[in-house]
Amino acid sequence: MKNFDSYFKSAFTVDNVIFGFDEGDLKILLIKRKENPYAGYWALPGYFVQPDEDLDTAAIRVLKQLAGIENVYLEQVKTFGTVDRHPFGRVITVAYFSLVKIADFSPFPDNDVAEEVRWFSLSNIDNLAFDHEKMIKECFMRLKKQVSAQPFGFELLPQKFTLTELQHLYEAILEKPLDKRNFRKKILSTNLLIDTTETQEGVAHRPAKLYQFDIVKYNKLLRDGFRFEFQGAKK
């Protein structure tokens, strides 16, 4: 029988691209690496997959260990496998992405790989380890697509939010301004927002109503093959 040993010499890792939203700005969670290669560099929270561990499981574990974040939905995006992307040998990496509410987590490094964990504005990201910038770009494109196809984005906001906050989020992801009336009409027409009868407090203008996302109804719609289209005009 043929000998396959020479193939069993590579390793694989998972990298997580975690999006958050704050102060009208899309952010990404990065860690400062303590370990070589790229010690001292900022990087996506990612690490080797254990020999007896599934990919999805590894992504979840690594995110918890490196950044202290758990209970988020991770979705596989793409696999990167250029020959020389890792100085220690042949390493291919599977990129995962997620959307989280920044306020729900206080990320902290719980592992000897990460020295620091921080949210970075998408526009401030620079000089990352490995090919992580390329990975972020791919995931951002995926996010854009998803947000136009499903009323996503609720994952990125606090539980109760105003319609204007939601609109700003969409504008940040789609990178274009949206019409206020049309946006509201469209979002409300899905009937996926619950009007908590509460309003903002302590703002120097008319206080906005607070809404909640109706997850139960949303999941029901998804099962029925639900479609949602969001483009917005004003080219």
Add this chain to the structure above:
Amino acid sequence: MKNFDSYFKSAFTVDNVIFGFDEGDLKILLIKRKENPYAGYWALPGYFVQPDEDLDTAAIRVLKQLAGIENVYLEQVKTFGTVDRHPFGRVITVAYFSLVKIADFSPFPDNDVAEEVRWFSLSNIDNLAFDHEKMIKECFMRLKKQVSAQPFGFELLPQKFTLTELQHLYEAILEKPLDKRNFRKKILSTNLLIDTTETQEGVAHRPAKLYQFDIVKYNKLLRDGFRFEFQGAKK
């Protein structure tokens, strides 16, 4: 410094899900394996990635060696990495997919892995090696999505085709009937079809016009962020 050796013991492969279309039926290219594991089973044309080879390159090479098919556009779809999916050790695989014109190729095995190569109707696929059925399912979903978002599918037809052939293709992918007049109106309104002034010959009914796909115009549109939506009614 930490020792990473234990991570460098896995292998990875690429598997190609190649769709073709013939006699009103969506087909997939499979090989009959000569080699263990799963010798004698039908499987997707896939193999180990060489240590110094990029993923995309490997997918192209493997497709040529195992099935004699080259010059097709391969797109990465998803990575499968369940712990025990391969009996020889930890092997994760990256699935690629493509659409081809069946008539353009005469697939033949040019490698000691494949004993036979054949097109199988999507509905006739059964008892494949590894987790290949799952991979096909994922790729078919991707195909469905793409076909609704872009006027795809031309890759699956001969260079000159009739509108009815194109409609049958869409119906096979979307798994639902479409209205003839609306289909034609919509497809022609993209201006992506060139009317070769030729017609069918030797058919026992009014011969249909033959069209060609305008690739140049299509690529131009794609660059400008072109959108195309195809759902079809008749729920």
Add this chain to the structure above:
DNA sequence: GCAAAAGTGTTCTCGGTACACCCATGC
């Protein structure tokens, strides 16, 4: 009373959908 953001309706246009009959060919 003024600044600042919240909230609200109507008109127009365009694309999607439903639907039925005549046409060209081979035999």
Add this chain to the structure above:
DNA sequence: GCATGGGTGTACCGAGAACACTTTTGC
């Protein structure tokens, strides 16, 4: 002349887009 699939037009409806003014609060 008949069977077979090719080819064509119209009316209706709904969703997207454009667009400006009043309301509520804090200071």
